[in-house]
Amino acid sequence: MAILKTDLCDLLNIEYPILQAGMGGVAFGPLAAAVSKAGGLGTIAAISPTPERLEEEIKYVRSVTDKPVCVDIGFPPRAPQKPEPVKHEDLPDPIKELQAEVEALGIEVKPVDDQAMGIDDAKRKMEICERYGVEVIACALGTPEWAVQHAHSWGAKTISMVGRASHAKRAIANGTDIVVVQGTEGGGHTGDIGLVTLLSEVLEFATVPVVAAGGLVTGAQIAGVLTQGAQGAWIGTRFINTEESSVGPNYKQSIVEADHDTTIRSLLFDGLYVRQLQNRFTEVWQGREDQLLGYPKQRVAIGPVRFAAAEADLENQQALPAGQGSGLIRDVLPAGQVLERLVRETAEALDASSGRIKYSQ
Template sequence: MNTALTKLTGVRYPLVQTGMGWVAGPRLVSAAANAGALGILASATMTTDQLRSAVREVKSRTDAPFGVNLRADAGDAGDRVRLIIDEGVKVASFALAPSKELIGELKAAGVVVIPSIGARRHAEKVAAWGADAVIVQGGEGGGHTGEVATTVLLPQVVDAVDIPVVAAGGFHDGRGVAAALCYGAAGVAMGTRFLLTSDSTVPGPVKARYLAAAVKDVTVTTAVDGLPHRMLRTELVASLERAGRVRALARAVRHAAGFRKVSGLSWSRMVRDGLAMKHGKDLSWSQVLLAANTPMLLKASMVEGRTDLGIMASGQVAGVIEDLPSCAELVDRVMAEAHAVLERLRSLDALPPPG
């Protein structure tokens, strides 16, 4: 299936496996890439040395194009941009809008730049700065999310920009791919669906919690880091929502110390990153400090398998996913479904008019 996304990135199918922290490592990314999708390596929870090693491991596992997701507000974003340029990575994706300068540096080196956005005005901004495409996540998507549904946000953005638009939030099968293409998208990005594959390194008990979840078991809360965050509803999430501000800030300080140890960042670098985050999202210092909760609480579940101590970011589609295929099986199934739906739509033109 040829779309503007496949032509831009060189992948076989208009599918993107998103860069999920602690989840989108070399094994999942290479499996997605070998299956014909665009695999995105998550780098926010890695040191630069770990990122370089992970990039090289993906390259050893696949010859297919893949990307790296970067934090645009990180103090070492420039170093990471130069790393992926040096390593010949095909695509750079961003969870937040990158600066015009970072976009220019990447494009000058031949790297495809695909920021993720959650509002029409953000898409217009990065398109004007030279982004090659955008991933548009509606409110159904997992992790940090907005309030506007994909079915409303997607056509807004498609109408607003002249670059390829990739739809995210609420997609898990071929019907969704066909629907997104009908809206004018060039492809679909999926996180939770790729997390729930046999190639994902997420521990079995955590995957079981996702598979057991109903649609109503996926909630949006601000209790983790002060921002709307979609995840599975658990006893831990309920306890975080009941906790007072003082307890929440004390917990955030502990998690900040833990994240500093895992990430290798100095306190001064974390403060600089906090300043960038505060300015970029117009957050209070309390919210910046609470943001230290996210990586450590995600690590507890996605790496250590502690469903009692960790959070499980999730799209609403977790409530309708029931199996753990390999990436190859998933991609083949999704694309077969998409082709079948599109063929049925084409057949409507051949029907005689009513009456």
Template sequence: MSTPQLLSTALTELIGIRHPVVQTGMGWVAGPRLVSATANAGGLGILASATMTFEELEQAILEVKGRTEEPFGVNLRADAGDAAERCALLIKHGVKVASFALAPKPELIATLKEHGIVVIPSVGLPKHARKVASWGADAVMIQGGEGGGHTGSTPTTLLLPSVLDAVDIPVIAAGGFFDGRGLAAALSYGAAGIGMGTRFLLTADSAVPQAVKELYLAHDLNGTVVTDKVDGMPHRMLRTPFVEEIEESSRLKRLAPTVRRTLEFKKMSGMSWLDLARDGREMKKNQGRSLAQMTLAANTPMMLRAGLVEGDTNAGVLASGQVVGVLDDLPTCEELISRVVTEAAECLRRTQGYLVP
């Protein structure tokens, strides 16, 4: 039985969800099964589209719609060559939320909003939050350095208040959240909800292979490492023998595998060399990546796929937040969200006792 709404925030009102909990758009992990399970449990599930072809994305959207009548979102690469076409796909199928890893152009935000789609870019600095807010973004998501995947060095406890002070739109906090105490703390800061990645990856509804989930659960608080050896950008992932080997290897030794994985990515994505070049040009323009970093960027999807889809930890990497060190179970999305919001409500009630009458 679904947990009734216990908390009302700007996020729940903006999107029409019961609980202020977001399952983030993790590549190879946030597929239709996990997204729909999150939506049916009352949270906001976000479909990861960066690792999908255009056709695969449309099929995934239709599958989610077949599994749930609740609102859900799609995470998009704002710098992708076909970003506008993918946004048109969201409009066509009535997707409620468009989230972005990088700031989408003002014209794209305006087009999405004209069709009633809620736009939520991810930001890493207060100035970025102010920029997208001025362009019309409905909300922003921040991720502190504790989070998995591409991450910065500023912890959530400092990044969150600085962004909250910078904008008047709802702010979703991610990076280090896994339970109701975290949700209560984020709401106390002034956030409208929390985003969780690793915690949702480690659920019964996640399609990640069971053996890989058990490997995650075996790690402690020192079980992650931030490295730029995978794609040239700081990337928090599970500390495995393969990752430690990458950390210690020379650039020359990594060259042949890099070329091979780039060719695999080109084949999997159906992109032409011209498409790859255009994407690389956008990365350089929007992210300031060097040529070496752009060359490495095509590695990331294939290395994540090897670990998260194929379960080959000897050839793949596993993105992970630091919270992996405190997790020890694999609940369903329904069980997870229920206990998170129930615990958060109890925490907030309990803290009322600290107020002097």
């Protein structure tokens, strides 16, 4: 195994500066444990699961490895204390159509226990993380000062996901330990600024380690952001296509078959901007974007059909969050092998660049 290390590794007590993203519906105990065991930082996605489910996932990781683990919790400033349900008659036409299509396949669409990232829910999950001594908390969609202070109270480090330089400044002011700058190329919740530009902007003023995210699926890409000044890489979509990720084979095959321009970024997933693969789930909204409800109503309204389609691993009606790097992914491997390959590719790319680029002072 190649040697690849930055100061971030010492800060987080990991071997390699590769962090697996906390992807909703994808990254649970098995994936997080596999990545951490292999020397990276595995992350449990904790936005949608109930606190009870989160506790079970943490227990699983602790039963498999003693390596550090991260838990990704959502803290959007607009999160309601208790999301109001949306009546069926008030659903937008695209959601009604998707529901009818899913039910026509014999799949029950039922209410789901999704908290829409409510603050009370986030606080309960923080308490669980404290109980089990979780080493790292990733703050998605906002970094409130109270969350940073709570994590620091038991010795945990905090990672802040940001899509703008102003967000990074706010997170640093609130005491975060690490900033992950996510370019618009990334899958899931993402901003509209490209990674190369965003990384340069944040590196100008950051007083904490900066990690790059957004469309990174190969070692050559990781080498590029490391030479730009990042101390690590936050990898999402590449880890969807692993044996330990929690999505079904149709989801993974959709990524294998994806072209280089297959993704779109829109509000239809939950009312916040999300990048995902195009399929029936996205096409049903074309020309009817005016019916979008906005966050959090959109998340609450579409939740039952979204979760039902995901559980059944439907190829067409399932939401498929994924980054622009999908077109570079052509296989499904164990997560440990993916990490090893990324480390090897990164080291090879760094070595190759030193011999390929000539300069003088």
